[in-house]
Amino acid sequence: MMVSFDRTKDILTQIKNPELVKRRHRQIVDAAVQLFIEHGFHKTTTRQIAAAAGFSIGSLYEYISSKEDILYLVCDAIHAEVERGVSEAMARAAGGRSSLGEVIREYFLVCNRMSDHILLIYQETQSLPPQWRKKVLENEVRITGIFVEVMAHLISTGDLPQLSDRAMELMAHNISVLGHMWTFRSWFLARHYSIDDYIELQTRFILGLSE
Amino acid sequence: MMVSFDRTKDILTQIKNPELVKRRHRQIVDAAVQLFIEHGFHKTTTRQIAAAAGFSIGSLYEYISSKEDILYLVCDAIHAEVERGVSEAMARAAGGRSSLGEVIREYFLVCNRMSDHILLIYQETQSLPPQWRKKVLENEVRITGIFVEVMAHLISTGDLPQLSDRAMELMAHNISVLGHMWTFRSWFLARHYSIDDYIELQTRFILGLSE
DNA sequence: ATTATCTATAGATCTATAGATAATGC
DNA sequence: ATTATCTATAGATCTATAGATAATGC
Numbered sequence: 001m002m003v004s005f006d007r008t009k010d011i012l013t014q015i016k017n018p019e020l021v022k023r024r025h026r027q028i029v030d031a032a033v034q035l036f037i038e039h040g041f042h043k044t045t046t047r048q049i050a051a052a053a054g055f056s057i058g059s060l061y062e063y064i065s066s067k068e069d070i071l072y073l074v075c076d077a078i079h080a081e082v083e084r085g086v087s088e089a090m091a092r093a094a095g096g097r098s099s100l101g102e103v104i105r106e107y108f109l110v111c112n113r114m115s116d117h118i119l120l121i122y123q124e125t126q127s128l129p130p131q132w133r134k135k136v137l138e139n140e141v142r143i144t145g146i147f148v149e150v151m152a153h154l155i156s157t158g159d160l161p162q163l164s165d166r167a168m169e170l171m172a173h174n175i176s177v178l179g180h181m182w183t184f185r186s187w188f189l190a191r192h193y194s195i196d197d198y199i200e201l202q203t204r205f206i207l208g209l210s211e
Numbered sequence: 212m213m214v215s216f217d218r219t220k221d222i223l224t225q226i227k228n229p230e231l232v233k234r235r236h237r238q239i240v241d242a243a244v245q246l247f248i249e250h251g252f253h254k255t256t257t258r259q260i261a262a263a264a265g266f267s268i269g270s271l272y273e274y275i276s277s278k279e280d281i282l283y284l285v286c287d288a289i290h291a292e293v294e295r296g297v298s299e300a301m302a303r304a305a306g307g308r309s310s311l312g313e314v315i316r317e318y319f320l321v322c323n324r325m326s327d328h329i330l331l332i333y334q335e336t337q338s339l340p341p342q343w344r345k346k347v348l349e350n351e352v353r354i355t356g357i358f359v360e361v362m363a364h365l366i367s368t369g370d371l372p373q374l375s376d377r378a379m380e381l382m383a384h385n386i387s388v389l390g391h392m393w394t395f396r397s398w399f400l401a402r403h404y405s406i407d408d409y410i411e412l413q414t415r416f417i418l419g420l421s422e
Numbered sequence: 423a424t425t426a427t428c429t430a431t432a433g434a435t436c437t438a439t440a441g442a443t444a445a446t447g448c
Numbered sequence: 449a450t451t452a453t454c455t456a457t458a459g460a461t462c463t464a465t466a467g468a469t470a471a472t473g474c
Contacts, residue, residue: 057454061437126334166412231426
């Protein structure tokens with residue numbers, strides 16, 4: 001899956017042409033995502049990344065200044081892609097008479113589609129230097145914030161029962177994490193439930209409906 | 212926090228005295244848990260582990276045959292400790308007239324107490340060789356299974372509404388993961404909720420009660 | 423004699439860079 | 449002249465083991 005990218009500005013580089021930097025960063029990210037998913041961050045070497053991106057190890061280091069830079073580019077690109085997916089999904093869900101059920105459905109489908117990428121974030125965020133780990137966690141909060149907004153809107157239109165702000169915020173986190181759960185427990189869940197089963201059962205669970 | 216241990220049998224060793232092996236393995240685990248929590252598995256060296264455990268690098272390798280062995284011992288010890296905590300908690304919750312609310316409360320308190328350890332499992336399980344990753348994931352299923360049993364019992368006594376087996380199993384996974392969520396989102400949650408707030412709100416959420 | 427421990431290091435990486443070469447634009 | 453790329457390797461680790469030494473039990 002292609003992941004979008006635009007965090008060039010945070011990374012030091014020797015190269016003058018900004019368009020070129022952008023293109024090379026994209027190549028680096030696309031190569032690294034696949035390798036990290038397959039082997040993990042630590043077992044992937046900078047040489048492998050350079051080779052997969054199609055240039056030499058020397059050139060690679062003209063566009064980044066450390067291996068951690070690559071992980072940051074990767075995490076940020078994944079979040080951008082997830083956020084884009086969620087925003088589009090929200091727009092689609094808001095098309096008809098929007099309901100929380102549809103929002104959950106669209107979001108869980110994004111999680112299903114980007115399963116490997118979300119798992120990667122769970123496993124490797126810790127390997128980032130602190131200042132960048134912080135940025136990556138802020139991305140996570142921003143995505144959760146989308147659900148808060150949707151829920152607040154649904155409450156205002158009466159399509160969702162009244163909730164305190166704190167309960168609503170926690171519910172937004174729950175929705176986020178139950179989406180992620182499909183990715184990090186798929187080794188079990190996917191053997192017992194299809195993604196559609198999962199969505200249906202979890203929607204009932206979240207909305208507090210009995211069967 | 213001390214973590215218990217009994218997976219000596221899986222690890223090859225040159226040493227004849229089984230009691231000694233057990234004691235050394237425990238030392239290795241106790242040293243490694245702290246180092247892994249602080250620096251992660253990959254950034255911790257075998258020398259650091261040997262030093263923290265109180266013997267030489269040469270001796271360390273008499274008791275294990277690879278660095279991954281240590282990670283396996285650590286993951287297994289953590290699961291044993293969590294499982295012990297959960298079992299005790301279940302026993303306590305079952306003391307009076309047991310309710311799912313009390314079970315959740317006791318379990319979430321275990322997660323709160325073992326926060327760093329649970330986080331470690333989330334981050335480093337991937338670094339295990341496949342056969343041992345499998346064992347670690349089985350541990351996770353076993354712990355979830357405890358909730359399934361409790362819920363089945365509560366349904367049989369009428370203390371919990373009727374549920375299909377699949378819905379019940381998924382609910383057990385949700386309880387597990389929402390407990391873990393307190394550990395891997397504490398960077399956000401702990402700033403807004405105390406553990407008691409968290410338990411109360413999540414209990415309402417899981418039981419499908421309105422406010 | 424056997425078992426456990428230690429010291430010293432082989433051997434294998436891997437990241438990051440220096441310096442040489444090629445490509446581009448005036 | 450300037451910018452981008454490549455090759456070759458310095459320098460720094462780190463895991464795992466070989467061989468020497470100490471401790472234990474008969």
